[in-house]
Amino acid sequence: MRTAYGVETVRAAERALMARLPEGTLMQRAAAGLATACAQLLGRVYGSRVVLLVGSGDNGGDALHAGARLARRGAGVTAVLLSPGRAHPGGLAALRRAGGTVADPGAGERLIERADLVVDGIVGIGGKGGLRAEAVPLARAAARSRAAVVAVDLPSGVDADTGEVRGAALRADLTVTFGTHKPGLLIDPAREYAGPVRLVDIGLGAELPADPELEALQHAEVAALLPEPAAESDKYRRGVVGIAAGSARYPGAAVLAVAGALRGGAGAVRYVGPAGDAVIARFPETLVSDRGPKRAGRVQAWVVGPGAGDDAGTVAEVLAAEVPVLVDADGLRLADAGAVRARTAPTLMTPHAGEAAALLGVSREEVEGARLAAVRELAGRYGAAVLLKGSSTLVAPAGGAGTVRVNPTGTPWLATAGSGDVLSGLAGSLLAAGLSAVDAGSAGAYLHGLAGRFAAQGAPVGARDVAEAVPRAWRDVRAGALGPGGTG
Ligand SMILES: NC(=O)C1=CN([C@@H]2O[C@H](COP(=O)(O)OP(=O)(O)OC[C@H]3O[C@@H](n4cnc5c(N)ncnc54)[C@H](O)[C@@H]3O)[C@@H](O)[C@H]2O)[C@@H](O)CC1
Ligand SMILES: Nc1ncnc2c1ncn2[C@@H]1O[C@H](COP(=O)(O)OP(=O)(O)O)[C@@H](O)[C@H]1O
Numbered sequence: 001m002r003t004a005y006g007v008e009t010v011r012a013a014e015r016a017l018m019a020r021l022p023e024g025t026l027m028q029r030a031a032a033g034l035a036t037a038c039a040q041l042l043g044r045v046y047g048s049r050v051v052l053l054v055g056s057g058d059n060g061g062d063a064l065h066a067g068a069r070l071a072r073r074g075a076g077v078t079a080v081l082l083s084p085g086r087a088h089p090g091g092l093a094a095l096r097r098a099g100g101t102v103a104d105p106g107a108g109e110r111l112i113e114r115a116d117l118v119v120d121g122i123v124g125i126g127g128k129g130g131l132r133a134e135a136v137p138l139a140r141a142a143a144r145s146r147a148a149v150v151a152v153d154l155p156s157g158v159d160a161d162t163g164e165v166r167g168a169a170l171r172a173d174l175t176v177t178f179g180t181h182k183p184g185l186l187i188d189p190a191r192e193y194a195g196p197v198r199l200v201d202i203g204l205g206a207e208l209p210a211d212p213e214l215e216a217l218q219h220a221e222v223a224a225l226l227p228e229p230a231a232e233s234d235k236y237r238r239g240v241v242g243i244a245a246g247s248a249r250y251p252g253a254a255v256l257a258v259a260g261a262l263r264g265g266a267g268a269v270r271y272v273g274p275a276g277d278a279v280i281a282r283f284p285e286t287l288v289s290d291r292g293p294k295r296a297g298r299v300q301a302w303v304v305g306p307g308a309g310d311d312a313g314t315v316a317e318v319l320a321a322e323v324p325v326l327v328d329a330d331g332l333r334l335a336d337a338g339a340v341r342a343r344t345a346p347t348l349m350t351p352h353a354g355e356a357a358a359l360l361g362v363s364r365e366e367v368e369g370a371r372l373a374a375v376r377e378l379a380g381r382y383g384a385a386v387l388l389k390g391s392s393t394l395v396a397p398a399g400g401a402g403t404v405r406v407n408p409t410g411t412p413w414l415a416t417a418g419s420g421d422v423l424s425g426l427a428g429s430l431l432a433a434g435l436s437a438v439d440a441g442s443a444g445a446y447l448h449g450l451a452g453r454f455a456a457q458g459a460p461v462g463a464r465d466v467a468e469a470v471p472r473a474w475r476d477v478r479a480g481a482l483g484p485g486g487t488g
């Protein structure tokens with residue numbers, strides 16, 4: 001499990017840890033990890049040209065101490081001080097002792113152009129607002145330069161708590177973060193600025209609370225959630241998922257949702273709606289009915305909405321059922337908020353950014369720029385678990401408070417028509433198999449993302465290909481969790 005904590009929590013944990021350690025210990029641990037990562041990126045330290053961008057806080061201190069370590073190994077290290085009078089005194093002294101130099105701020109751009117490595121120590125978790133004006137030309141020079149850019153703790157200019165990026169920010173090839181991930185490192189758009197993230201252990205773990213702001217499941221945790229038939233299983237005990245989707249205009253959405261549902265662990269898939277012929281032609285194993293959700297027979301969970309057009313009656317009928325319900329696509333627009341809030345069984349809503357924006361009455365850009373706030377807000381308003389699709393898919397628990405899950409497996413190749421329908425069927429099937437709304441959403445997104453990667457392998461794919469790759473993703477998750485030699 002990868003976890004991320006917000007700035008206030010990190011600061012409290014650091015205070016508790018620092019109280020028990022000699023002064024400067026944490027910064028030395030951070031600087032040692034940072035210098036190691038820089039050296040690995042450089043390959044050859046001796047003779048390399050390193051530029052440190054140094055702000056007025058401890059983030060700059062980390063950069064200066066790491067720079068001192070690189071200078072002792074023969075790198076030519078120059079520090080560009082953004083607030084010359086306020087740079088970390090201990091770090092500055094260490095750099096000078098090691099033979100590093102300090103440059104005039106005006107020389108920054110020229111130095112960056114000729115550098116092999118730029119270390120971004122402008123701001124870390126103390127950053128407020130975007131990059132200040134004087135740092136913007138340096139960020140642009142770093143983007144132009146062929147130098148590798150390493151961000152200290154997080155790329156300067158991004159919001160550590162939310163992943164928002166207002167204005168310019170440093171774009172890193174690697175981010176070396178300390179103690180724990182910060183939410184911004186796992187959520188777009190900031191995640192994209194961070195590049196790959198390396199976590200340096202500074203001993204903070206024991207001081208952090210049990211409930212992180214954000215968590216990303218990995219193979220082992222997802223494997224533990226996946227339902228598995230046992231000797232006494234039959235199709236009903238495994239769970240039946242009902243799919244109320246598709247319309248005369250959009251029969252394909254029904255087919256794709258069923259395609260996802262058949263690979264999601266339920267023992268049977270019931271389809272209800274006007275696209276029964278198309279569904280049966282493709283998947284004869286589906287139990288098809290055109291008598292509406294109430295009279296279709298028992299299910300353990302419903303999926304409603306993909307390609308539903310304007311069929312508000314079906315959505316209302318499904319929301320009245322006392323089993324878990326996943327609401328997607330048109331169903332989100334048609335669902336009555338009061339009816340969702342009044343439900344006693346779990347509800348999982350799965351909007352993309354555009355749908356979330358419509359529900360919140362804001363622009364799509366606002367949702368995409370502040371995903372964490374949007375997903376919590378929706379989960380609060382509807383009293384439902386919410387899965388916000390897109391790059392860095394998020395899953396918030398009903399009510400919106402508590403740990404949010406972020407999916408690490410997504411790929412932009414999934415941005416293809418109908419792949420969301422596959423996800424709704426897949427996650428609905430997991431709901432029917434007995435997973436909670438948050439678990440079904442996050443395990444579904446995890447498998448869906450992996451399936452997208454397996455199907456695409458660097459080339460465009462259709463939603464059907466994604467559905468067909470789900471069993472491979474499932475096997476990969478189970479095999480990865482068993483470790484070498486596992487047979488599943
Ligand atoms: N506290 C600790 O125990 C540790 C902290 N560490 C480092 O310390 C960092 C936090 O240090 P600080 O609390 O000093 O904060 P920062 O170094 O992140 O930034 C604070 C300084 O930057 C200025 N500033 C704020 N917003 C700015 C902006 N948008 N543009 C330019 N300047 C801005 C502030 O005026 C302040 O002087 C962490 O990110 C990490 O790199 C590490 O050394 C590990 C241990
Ligand atoms: N840039 C992206 N990176 C990763 N995943 C993405 C990206 N864009 C879309 N996706 C994923 O692709 C799927 C698209 O779903 P959706 O927008 O509902 O499309 P549709 O309605 O056509 O099925 C979602 O699972 C979403 O998370």
Ligand SMILES: [K+]
Binds near residue numbers: 121122124152155
């Ligand atoms: K930084």
